[in-house]
Amino acid sequence: MSRRPRIVIIAVLTLLLTTAASCDDEPSGIRVGQAVIGTVEEIVEAPGTVTAHSAATLTAPAAGTLADLRVASGDRVDKGDLLAVISSPELEQRRDAAEEALDETAVVSVSVDYVRTNDRKADKTFDHADEAAEKISDPALKKAFQEQIAAAEKQYEEAAEAAAAAVRSVQRGVAELGRAMSALSAAQRLQAEQAYQLADTAVEALSLKAPIAGVVQLGGVQAAPSTPDLSAILEQGGSVQTPQNGVDSATPEGGYVAAGAPVVTVVDTSEMGLTADVDETDVLLVEPGVAADVELDAAPGVAYTAEVRSSDLLPTTSARGGVSYRVRLDLKGSDPQPRPGMSAIVRLRVRQAEDAVTVPASAIISVDGEDTVWTVEDGRFVAAPVRLGVQGEDTVQVVSGVEAGQAVVVAGADQVDAGDEVP
Numbered sequence: 448m449s450r451r452p453r454i455v456i457i458a459v460l461t462l463l464l465t466t467a468a469s470c471d472d473e474p475s476g477i478r479v480g481q482a483v484i485g486t487v488e489e490i491v492e493a494p495g496t497v498t499a500h501s502a503a504t505l506t507a508p509a510a511g512t513l514a515d516l517r518v519a520s521g522d523r524v525d526k527g528d529l530l531a532v533i534s535s536p537e538l539e540q541r542r543d544a545a546e547e548a549l550d551e552t553a554v555v556s557v558s559v560d561y562v563r564t565n566d567r568k569a570d571k572t573f574d575h576a577d578e579a580a581e582k583i584s585d586p587a588l589k590k591a592f593q594e595q596i597a598a599a600e601k602q603y604e605e606a607a608e609a610a611a612a613a614v615r616s617v618q619r620g621v622a623e624l625g626r627a628m629s630a631l632s633a634a635q636r637l638q639a640e641q642a643y644q645l646a647d648t649a650v651e652a653l654s655l656k657a658p659i660a661g662v663v664q665l666g667g668v669q670a671a672p673s674t675p676d677l678s679a680i681l682e683q684g685g686s687v688q689t690p691q692n693g694v695d696s697a698t699p700e701g702g703y704v705a706a707g708a709p710v711v712t713v714v715d716t717s718e719m720g721l722t723a724d725v726d727e728t729d730v731l732l733v734e735p736g737v738a739a740d741v742e743l744d745a746a747p748g749v750a751y752t753a754e755v756r757s758s759d760l761l762p763t764t765s766a767r768g769g770v771s772y773r774v775r776l777d778l779k780g781s782d783p784q785p786r787p788g789m790s791a792i793v794r795l796r797v798r799q800a801e802d803a804v805t806v807p808a809s810a811i812i813s814v815d816g817e818d819t820v821w822t823v824e825d826g827r828f829v830a831a832p833v834r835l836g837v838q839g840e841d842t843v844q845v846v847s848g849v850e851a852g853q854a855v856v857v858a859g860a861d862q863v864d865a866g867d868e869v870p
């Protein structure tokens with residue numbers, strides 16, 4: 448029988464052991480006891496890590512100087528609190544240029560205003576001529592002059608009408624051009640407005656505000672050191688700073704920050720959790736709501752409890768090359784308060800059987816691939832196939848094959864052969 452390593456907690460278990468013979472007559476080490484009623488818990492043990500409810504790292508949106516740092520590590524902040532302000536002359540210059548370009552843009556209106564100055568002059572001329580004709584006393588001469596004025600006026604009206612038609616044609620063309628120019632100008636202004644809004648938003652982003660409530664940690668989450676890329680080296684003038692032992696890696700107020708550099712991290716510790724890596728052979732036993740006992744490496748002897756919230760569907764590869772699945776638990780509070788990242792041992796109470804028929808784990812052997820125990824009938828050993836339920840480290844539940852009170856071999860089962868007499 449292939450069995451997984453587990454730990455058992457027996458709430459109520461009384462195992463009545465009897466010996467078939469005196470110690471002087473039992474050189475083989477075979478012992479006979481009884482199957483009894485008891486309680487068995489099956490526990491899956493897995494390594495775990497304490498986790499925070501959430502965390503958010505605020506990074507510099509652009510290269511600049513940490514002009515104003517308003518918090519220190521350990522400070523508690525609320526969502527929306529201003530934590531730091533970065534000064535970036537480059538972004539500020541971009542916003543100023545975008546604002547200037549926006550002010551210079553205006554919708555251009557194109558039109559042609561054809562003023563008939565010649566018409567007004569001609570009307571005055573004809574009026575003056577009519578007045579002069581009225582002053583001529585000679586009727587014949589007066590008539591001839593008036594006819595001459597009328598002919599001239601008619602000729603002018605014909606010429607003026609032709610000119611007006613030409614003007615109207617020009618005006619229609621110019622109107623179309625004006626509408627096109629207006630649409631182009633509107634598009635240019637919209638583009639300028641968008642450019643300004645983007646530049647202004649970038650400048651506003653230099654004010655770093657807490658996205659969540661929690662505890663402040665200056666800088667970002669510590670990770671394994673890595674080789675800086677070429678762009679980072681060029682950005683800092685051909686050199687790059689790397690964290691040194693004994694030197695605070697967090698950027699101080701007034702210090703230079705590169706674009707994307709972590710400035711402040713906010714950790715929400717209102718609800719603590721755990722992640723446990725459960726072996727593939729046990730994960731199907733882990734369900735939401737399963738209780739667990741937790742022991743932290745940092746707080747030996749302190750009892751913590753937890754409850755399974757969920758388990759991942761996709762596996763992870765353990766350091767030893769085996770397949771495991773990540774289980775997430777809610778950690779119940781106890782003093783001292785755990786910190787995110789602390790190592791833990793998680794004991795998941797995956798199954799429990801109460802008022803169950805139980806035998807010692809040492810009583811179970813495998814015969815032809817079946818779980819079997821040795822029972823006693825008429826003074827001889829008889830193999831009895833059994834079906835097991837909850838399996839603890841020291842005690843297992845027998846679902847069928849053996850009844851409570853029935854005599855079974857509890858030690859030295861591997862030394863028994865079918866039909867042997869009970870010593």
